[in-house]
Each structure stands twice: as C-alpha cells, then as structure tokens.
Amino acid sequence: MFDIYTNVSLVSGAYGTVYRGRDNLTGRVVAIKKVRISLSDNGVSASTVREIALLKQLNTYDHPHVVKLFDVCQFLEHDGKLLILLVFEHVEQDLSDLIENLPKSGMSTTTIQRLSRELLTGVDFLHANRIIHRDLKPQNLLVSSQGCLKIADFGLAKTYDVDMRLTSVVVTLWYRAPEVLLAQGYNSTVDIWSAACIIFEMFSCRPLFPGTSEKNQLDRIFELTGRPTDQQWPKSISIAREHFPPRLPKRPRDFCPYLCEYADDLLYKMLLYDLHERPSALACLEHDYFQQEPL
Template sequence: MAHATSIQYEPVAEIGGGAYGTVYKARDTESGQFVALKSVRVQTDQNGLPTSTVREVALLRRLEQFDHPNVVRLMDVCATQRSDQETKVTLVFEHVDQDLKTYLERAPAPGLSPDRIKDLMRQLLCGLAFLHSNRVMHRDLKPENILVTSQGQVKLADFGLARIYSCHMALTPVVVTLWYRPPEVLLQSSYATPVDIWSTGCIFAEMFRRKPLFCGESEVDQLGKIFEVIGLPPEDEWPTDVTLSRKNFPPLIPRPIADFVSEINEQGAQLLLNMLTFDPLKRISALNALEHPYFRDEETLTQTKS
C-alpha cells in the first residue's frame, strides 16, 4: 500500500457522503484525469494496519487485474498515518459522472425502454457474477452504488468496502436504507452471496416503476411490505436462528407481480420472482440469471415456441 502524498490528487468537488466518510471528485495532477477518492480511518495496532484491511485491499487490487467492464476500477490505494492509533486509507477509483438513481431520474417520461432495462440488467448481473465467482459479496447494492457512464456502461461500485469499513469504524448514526435488504439480513440470519441477488431484484423492479418496490420504515415494517407482495413464506422456510417469529406476520398469499411492476413482460416477471425468493438457497444465482429466457432475444424465443 503506497504511502502516497495528497499532492497527486487534488479534490475539486464533494460528490457524496455517508456512514463511511466523504467521497470527493479529484484531479490526478500527473495524468490530468478525474478520479473518485474514498477515505476511511482505520484503527492501527502495534504492527500497523490490521491484516483484515490489508487482505481486503489486496482482494480489491487482485480483482483489478481482471479489468472487468462492469466493475469500477480501483486505480490506487494510499495510506497516511494520522496518529499512533489511526491511519487514513484512501481508495482512488475511476470517476463516473452519474449513478443509476440519477440515471433513472433523468430518463424522460415514460422512463427507460424495456430493451434499455434489459441491457442494464444484463451488465449488472455480469458484474455481480464476476464478484461472486471471486467470493466477493457486495452487501449494499442499491441504485446509488451502481454507476452508469455516459455511454450507458454499468459499473458496480463500493463492493468489498463494506468489510473494510465495518471492521474498523464506529458507524455514525445515519439511516442506511432498508429498502434493498433481503429477508435473511432483516431477520439477522446468516447470509451469503444471494443477498446481492435480492437487492438486484429490487433494483430490477425499480427500473420499471421509477420508484422503490419495498419502502419500509423499520426491519419489521420492511418484512411486512415484502410479504404483501411475495406472501408469507411457509413455516419450513423460516430460518431457525432468528428471534423474530413468523407468527408476528399476518398469513398473506402472494400477489401477481404485475400488480406492482406493470410494464414487465412475462419472462421478466419470472426472473424477478426468481430473484425475490424468500429462501436464499432457492434464489437464482447471478450466472443462472444471465441464462434466463428473459435475456434471449425475441427471435430465439419465437423459434423455440414454434
């Protein structure tokens, strides 16, 4: 990890803030190109940076060697010692002007075309399949963490950072949105890569609706909103390692997904339900989602039917 000086990167604007600190758009004074700077303060021990942080950064750097088109590029990592107890780690990423939230807001009425949504989804799943195949969970997928270039290229951002942050930071009391969290996280059960698929399903629905699918105000309220759409899951699917009982929720039956996402076609609705499956073990994977009939072109579908 380079102990780089801040001279190389000159901040030009603040582009966001969150539980993890401020994000700046900056100019690389050597190349002249714009970059995004994300800094996190890490508690240091007697040996310097904790091995977990070094491991996470090494993983991000290793992923960088693949140069995946749907994953934001990590260009540099700088560490600056602030005190004996604390080091500031700055991650330098390629800069992309807009996120998916802004992209959806800027789309003229009536919103994105079905073909555009399909293209964005395919790219998003390609990036996710790449992360998952390298055993990286994103864990905080939402429209603000998906970047869209002016050419319409999707790039996943902020992946792999969750662990660097959560291990070493007392999070400030900001409200991290619940709306893209899967049931197993809301129930505080064990989780793995299917968490990202649930979030992707929520984002898929939002591309059509132009507003979030589940807008809960607490963990329990969020689960209630989810069950209003997918129904209350059977007793044998309810995780055993959780404190919240299934009996806390009314016995709801699934409603047609078209009631909530009206513009979606039949194949898209099928794929969406495969993503919004309560049991994470039965949820579709990113690789299998890319093979779904939704992504086959109309010609191929017509030929297979005839």
C-alpha cells in the first residue's frame, strides 16, 4: 500500500494515526494520515468525503498557513473496509510541543505576535472560504523549522452558510466556546474563541480554561466573562444558571499579567460571551495589537 512511500514510521498516535515517510518520486519527507472506515450501503461516509473535498479545495490556494495535501490514496482491504491515506507536507512540530519545550523565560513577545498573526490569517482564509475549522487547539497548529505556523487537521471542519445554525458538539474541551458547551447554535466565531485561548496560552505557557468537565469548563469561563444574565441564559437547556456562583467580568490581564494593554484588549474582544459581539478574524488582524511593536 505504501508502494511510492518508503521509511514509513509511526510518529504520533494521540490525535489520529499519523506516519512519517518519504516520497520515492520527489524525495521529500511527508506525513501520512491513515483513515480506515467501514463502508455502508451508501459507500463512504459523508464526513470522510467532506474532509477530503475540503482539503482538496483548500489545497488549490496554496495558502502559507494551511497545511498542504499532496496526495490521496484509497485501498479496499480484505475485511471490506476502505483505507484512505492522506499525504501531507511534513512539519516538524506542533504548537503544543513548542510551548511545552520553551525555556523558563517563555516565548518572546515578537514570536507570539507573529504566530498570532499567522494563526488569524489562516482562520481568515478559512472563513473567507466559508469553512469553520471547529477544532482549533495547539496540537492542530503545526510549526515548521522556519517558524511558520500552519493550520492542520480538518476532521471537524464544516462549510457553512451565513444563517446556518450548527449545533453538534465539537472542539476539544479547553478551547470550546460557551455557546458550544451550552448546546446552542453557533457560527464562525467559535474559531475566534479558540484562537484567543491559544494566543493566551502562548503568553502564559498554560491553558486559559483547563476544565475537568463541561460544567467546570463553563464555570472557568464565567470567571472571565462573568455569569450570564437571565436574559443571556439559554432557556432550552436543563442546567440552571443558579448552579453557577455569581461572578463579575474580568480582563484577560487578570489571568496573565504579562499581557500588554493591546493584547489584553484584543483577547477581551475575542473572548466576549456573546458570539455576535466577537470580531471577525480580519477585524482581529486590524487591531492595534498587530500595528504596534511588541511590548
């Protein structure tokens, strides 16, 4: 099955089966993601078709901050399952690895600003193409040896319409927006919320909302946003607003004193409880934080 790929070895198992190999035709090192699926009466599942179609669509733009897809190989196995190999450019590490291996002094403000800009540039590109990633987290952001950030893993990505209400539970717990945790309709600003959590983590070297359960995650969020008002609280969920202690809003800087006033203001806006008040990725890129020399 790897007839044109050699030196194939497992490099990661925590976020899907991913292998490192070499393309015999070009000599380049590649990352190979294996997806094994059971065929139904209707053939390949819609979610698998969607991911591959999205990857192929995005690849035509050759965007610098979205991981490149080189090849898609399909094999019908003896047990009737379909094996799909997605062959990507190989990127040396992810942002989680980078943060974990930082020196005690942490990440430089210049690097944080640059990586934040690259992240939001990639998110803006996705949203401009009507794609919500829905699973942004440090493990899905690859960082090349040249320091270039690339968004990867579109397993939960979905094309959206302007008025579409998306309600399926997505996004790793620590990076979930409150409307997702409350099972409400949401839009592309779920990616803005996740991006803000990631940017904060680059400053502080720790997660902003390391919740242990969905209820605990909401409680940690309310420590920053304040407990929603009666008018803001959704009427369609079983959990009551009174199950959470009264809290007044705080600033991101209250959780990380290293934030300059510009970073604090940007993250404050990206982490607003009301999803309709959060800025777009393009508006974030136009914020004063990206117009100043890092402080």
